Amino acid sequence: MYETHTLKDKIQLFIKILIPILVTQLAMFSMNFLDTMMSGQYSAKDLAGVAIGSSLWVPVFTGLSGILLAITPIVAQLAGAKNKSDVSSSVIQGIYVAIVMAILVLLIGSVILDPILDHMNVEKHVRVISHDYLTALSAGMIPLFIYNVLRSFIDALGKTRVSMAITLLSLPINAFFNYVFIFGKFGFPELGGVGAGYASAITYWTITGLAMIIIHLRKPFSAYKVFSKTQLPSFRVWKEIFKIGIPIGLSIFFETSIFSAVTLLMSEYSTLIIASHQAALNFASFLYMIPLSISMGLTIVVGFEVGAKRYEDARKYSWIGLVSAIAMAMVCGIFLFGFKDQIASIYSGNKEVIALTSHFLLYAVFFQLSDAIQAPVQGALRGYKDVNITFIMALVSYWVIGLPAGYLLANHTSFEAYGYWLGLIIGLAAGAVTLSARLHMVQKRMALANE
Numbered sequence: 001m002y003e004t005h006t007l008k009d010k011i012q013l014f015i016k017i018l019i020p021i022l023v024t025q026l027a028m029f030s031m032n033f034l035d036t037m038m039s040g041q042y043s044a045k046d047l048a049g050v051a052i053g054s055s056l057w058v059p060v061f062t063g064l065s066g067i068l069l070a071i072t073p074i075v076a077q078l079a080g081a082k083n084k085s086d087v088s089s090s091v092i093q094g095i096y097v098a099i100v101m102a103i104l105v106l107l108i109g110s111v112i113l114d115p116i117l118d119h120m121n122v123e124k125h126v127r128v129i130s131h132d133y134l135t136a137l138s139a140g141m142i143p144l145f146i147y148n149v150l151r152s153f154i155d156a157l158g159k160t161r162v163s164m165a166i167t168l169l170s171l172p173i174n175a176f177f178n179y180v181f182i183f184g185k186f187g188f189p190e191l192g193g194v195g196a197g198y199a200s201a202i203t204y205w206t207i208t209g210l211a212m213i214i215i216h217l218r219k220p221f222s223a224y225k226v227f228s229k230t231q232l233p234s235f236r237v238w239k240e241i242f243k244i245g246i247p248i249g250l251s252i253f254f255e256t257s258i259f260s261a262v263t264l265l266m267s268e269y270s271t272l273i274i275a276s277h278q279a280a281l282n283f284a285s286f287l288y289m290i291p292l293s294i295s296m297g298l299t300i301v302v303g304f305e306v307g308a309k310r311y312e313d314a315r316k317y318s319w320i321g322l323v324s325a326i327a328m329a330m331v332c333g334i335f336l337f338g339f340k341d342q343i344a345s346i347y348s349g350n351k352e353v354i355a356l357t358s359h360f361l362l363y364a365v366f367f368q369l370s371d372a373i374q375a376p377v378q379g380a381l382r383g384y385k386d387v388n389i390t391f392i393m394a395l396v397s398y399w400v401i402g403l404p405a406g407y408l409l410a411n412h413t414s415f416e417a418y419g420y421w422l423g424l425i426i427g428l429a430a431g432a433v434t435l436s437a438r439l440h441m442v443q444k445r446m447a448l449a450n451e
Contacts, residue, residue, distance in 0.1 A: 003308065007316065010301075014320050017300055020160035022293035024151075027167040029289050031174045031203060035196035036282045038178050040275065040347045046182075046193035047348070048271045049129025051278030052122065053197075055260040056113075057134055061144070063253025064101050068094060068148045070245030072296070073385055075156035076303030088224045091153045093237040098145035106138055121267050122274075129193045136197025140204030147204065150211040156300060157220060166210045174203040247387035251378065254394040258403050258427060259285075262420045265407070269417055272352055277417065279347035280360030284367055287332045291325045291371045295379030302383025311446040318380040318439065322373065329372030333365045363421040370428035377435040386442050393434045402427015 004010045032054065040047035071094045078087050113134060117127050151163050180188050181195025191198070215221040216228075259281060266277055298321040305314035336343070344357035381390050406423015409415050415422060 003310070004313070007320075010313070010316055011320055014297060014301060014317060014324075017158055017160050018293060018297040018324075020162075020164035021155065021296050022290060024160070024164045024167045025289040025293045025296075026286070027164070027171050029286055030171055031200055033282060033286055034175055034178050035193075035200060036278065037347055038182050039193035039196055040279065040353075041349075042182055042192050044271060044275050044348065044350060044353060045123065045126050046129055047275045047278065048122070049126045050133055050193040050196060051263065051274060052117075052120070052126065052267070053130040053133040053137075053193075054278075055263040056116065056130070057137065059253055059257035059260045060105060062256045063249045064105065065145065065148045066249035066252035067101070067242065067245035068098055068145065069152060069248050069252075069299075069382070070094075070241045070243075071149055071152035072156045072299050073244065073303040073382055074240065075153055076300050076383070077307030077385070079157060079304060079307065087153075088226050089231060089234065089237055090241075091149060091224070091226050092231045093234050094149040094152070094241060095146055096233050097238055097241055098149050099142060102142040102145040106141060109134070109138065120264065123271060126271065132194040133197040136194055137200055139198070140201030143208035144204040147208040147211055150208070150215060153226070154211070154215070154221065155296065156303070158300065158304075159220070160297075160300075162214060162218075162221075166207055166214070169210065170203050170206045173206055174199055177202050244385055244387055247391040248382060251387070251391035251394040254391065254398050255431070258398040258424065261403060262406060262424065265410075266417055266420060272350070273356060273417055275348065276344075276353050276356030277360055279344065279353070279357045280364055282347070283343055283361065284336075284364035287336070287364075287368065288371055288375070290328050290332065291375035294321045294325045294328075295375040295382075297321065298376055298379035299382045302380050303385075304383075306384055306446075311443075314380075314383065314446070315443050318376075318443070321376040321380065325372040325376045326369070329368040333368040336361055336365045336368070359418070360421065363418060363425065366425045367428060370425065370432045373432035374428060374435050377432070377439045380439055381435070381442065384442050384446070386438070389438055390435065393438065394431060397431035397434060398427040401430045 004013050035050055036047065036054070039050040071090060074090050075087055078090070113131060117131055120127065122130075151166075154160070154162050177199035178196055180186055181191050181198050182193065183195075184190025212227065215226055263274070263278065263281070266274055298317060301317045302314045305311070305317065340358045340361040341354065343361060344354040347357060348354060378390060381387065402423050404423070405426045406420040409419030409422050410417060411419070413419055
C-alpha cells in the first residue's frame with residue numbers, strides 16, 4: 001500500500017488491489033460452485049442434499065469468519081499509521097480466536113445437527129446426504145478459519161496477488177478430489193454429494209498450509225515474524241478483534257442467513273424446486289463475488305487512508321468502488337437475462353430443473369443493483385471501523401423487511417416459491433438505501449473533524 005495523489009493514481013491502485021481479490025473470491029466460490037454442479041450431475045437428490053447442507057453451513061461460516069475480517073481494517077490502519085510492532089500480535093491472536101471458534105462450532109454442531117435435520121420436511125435420502133456432507137466438510141473447519149485470518153493479513157498489506165496465487169493453486173485440487181470422491185474414481189468409493197465435503201476439507205488444509213509457508217518465508221510478510229516466536233493469548237487483543245469483528249460477523253450473518261432461511265422454508269416444495277432454487281441461487285451468489293470483492297478492496301484502501309488521517313482520499317476511494325460496482329452490476333444483469341437457459345443447463349440435464357432454474361434466474365437479475373450498492377458501502381464503512389450501526393441496519397433490512405415480505409408473497413399470492421425471491425430483492429434494496437445514508441453521515445462527520 002502507498003499514498004496516492006491523483007484520481008488516476010487511486011483508480012490504478014484500486015484496480016491493482018481489486019483484481020486479485022476478485023480472482024481469489026471467484027476461485028474460492030468455484031469450490032462451492034463445483035460442489036453444487038458436480039453433485040447435481042450425479043443426481044437431483046444429491047444436489048438437494050448438498051443444497052440443504054450448504055444452507056445450514058454457509059451462514060454459520062460466513063458470520064463467524066466475518067468476525068475474523070476484523071484483522072483487515074486493524075492491520076490496514078496499523079500499516080497506514082506505520083505501526084509495525086502490533087501487526088504480528090494481531091495476526092497471532094486472530095489465529096487463536098479462529099481455532100477457538102472452529103472448535104466451538106464443531107462441538108455445537110455435533111449436538112444440534114441431527115435435531116435440525118430431523119425437523120425438516122425433506123426426503124430421508126436427502127437428509128442423510130446433508131448430514132454426511134456436513135460431517136465430511138467439518139474435517140477442514142479449523143484450517144479454513146485459520147486461513148481467513150492469514151488471508152486478511154496478506155490482503156491488508158495490499159499483497160492481494162498472493163492470496164490469488166494460493167487459491168488458484170488449490171482450485172484444481174478441489175476439482176480433482178470432487179471427481180474422485182463424488183463419482184468413485186481410482187478405486188475410491190462412490191460417495192455422491194457427500195464426496196464434495198471431503199474434497200473441500202482437503203482443499204482447506206492445502207490453502208492454509210500454503211499461506212503459512214509463504215507468510216513465514218516470503219517478504220514483506222516474513223519481516224513481521226508472525227510465526228517466529230511463541231505468543232500467549234492476549235485477551236486485550238481478542239477484545240479489539242471482537243469489538244470490530246462481532247458487528248461485521250452479525251451483519252454478514254443477517255445477510256447470508258436470510259438466503260439459507262429461504263432455502264429451508266422452501267423445503268415444503270418438491271425436490272426439483274429445491275434443486276432449481278439452489279442452482280439459481282448458487283449462480284447469483286457467484287456473481288455476487290464481484291461487489292463483494294469491491295467491498296473487500298474498499299476496506300483495505302479506506303482503512304489505509306483513515307489510518308493516515310487522509311479522510312478526503314478515503315471518501316474518493318469509496319466513490320470509485322461504488323461506481324465500479326454499479327457498472328459491473330449492469331453488465332451482469334444483461335448477461336443473466338440473455339443466457340439464463342444456458343446457465344441453467346450447467347447444473348442439470350433434467351428439463352424440468354432447467355426450466356425452473358431459468359425462471360429463478362430472472363429474479364436474480366434484480367439482485368444485481370442492490371448488491372452493487374450495499375456490498376461496497378459496507379466495505380467502506382468497515383474501513384472506517386464503523387460497524388455497530390451497520391449490523392442493526394442489516395438485521396432490519398433482511399429479517400424485519402425482506403423475509404416477512406417474502407413469506408407473505410410466497411404463501412398469500414400466486415408467486416408461490418418465487419415470492420421468497422421477491423422478498424430477498426426487497427430486503428437487499430432496503431439495505432442498500434439505509435447503508436448508503438450511513439456512509440454519507442460517517443464521511444460528513446470525518447470531514448468536519450478534519451477541518
